[in-house]
Amino acid sequence: QQQVKQSPQSLIVQKGGISIINCAYENTAFDYFPWYQQFPGKGPALLIAIRPDVSEKKEGRFTISFNKSAKQFSLHIMDSQPGDSATYFCAATLNSDKLIFGTGTRLQVFP
Amino acid sequence: DTGVSQDPRHKITKRGQNVTFRCDPISEHNRLYWYRQTLGQGPEFLTYFQNEAQLEKSRLLSDRFSAERPKGSFSTLEIQRTEQGDSAMYLCASSRAGERRDIQYFGAGTRLSVL
Numbered sequence: 001q002q003q004v005k006q007s008p009q010s011l012i013v014q015k016g017g018i019s020i021i022n023c024a025y026e027n028t029a030f031d032y033f034p035w036y037q038q039f040p041g042k043g044p045a046l047l048i049a050i051r052p053d054v055s056e057k058k059e060g061r062f063t064i065s066f067n068k069s070a071k072q073f074s075l076h077i078m079d080s081q082p083g084d085s086a087t088y089f090c091a092a093t094l095n096s097d098k099l100i101f102g103t104g105t106r107l108q109v110f111p
Numbered sequence: 112d113t114g115v116s117q118d119p120r121h122k123i124t125k126r127g128q129n130v131t132f133r134c135d136p137i138s139e140h141n142r143l144y145w146y147r148q149t150l151g152q153g154p155e156f157l158t159y160f161q162n163e164a165q166l167e168k169s170r171l172l173s174d175r176f177s178a179e180r181p182k183g184s185f186s187t188l189e190i191q192r193t194e195q196g197d198s199a200m201y202l203c204a205s206s207r208a209g210e211r212r213d214i215q216y217f218g219a220g221t222r223l224s225v226l
Contacts, residue, residue, distance in 0.1 A: 043219050089153045096208065
């Protein structure tokens with residue numbers, strides 16, 4: 001009940017394209033869903049986050065879509081750039097407690 | 112706000128040795144978390160503190176692992192009698208409960224290699 005499943009494992013996108021990463025969770029009590037971006041040799045950094053009472057959140061080129069009934073949420077990266085090449089993790093938490101992370105998606109954006 | 116600092120960045124040790132890692136959280140952050148990340152996986156929660164109190168420990172945290180946060184400031188994670196399976200990146204994160212409490216800021220991690 002604590003799992004967060006993430007797909008795809010890896011993603012190759014051309015510059016300017018849309019990158020889409022999907023996650024599904026089981027515990028309906030989760031109340032906060034952040035996405036983290038991690039570059040090699042660095043710790044994860046918060047990218048964008050959403051609460052389950054909102055269906056979509058947009059910050060610049062990054063958008064989270066949230067489907068509470070399906071227990072799914074996704075990250076869309078519009079106009080993907082080579083600098084977006086990194087590993088992306090979805091996560092979920094309850095009462096601002098420990099983060100439960102997905103397995104990660106390695107994104108490569110080619111010029 | 113200088114960010115979460117972890118030391119050392121890399122540690123190579125022989126099986127059976129003890130190792131200790133240090134984490135300095137963002138000042139005034141009262142919550143501190145330890146996670147472990149293996150290659151190709153997401154970070155897995157190990158334990159967390161609010162001030163000096165250790166509030167939760169994962170079942171992943173065997174009795175060879177111990178964490179402390181004296182005086183509610185920096186924290187140490189010690190692994191006794193290391194095993195090859197302990198090889199991983201150990202990440203520390205901190206947050207401030209009560210204000211933007213949901214944002215955990217991560218350090219760059221300590222990479223442990225057990226030979």
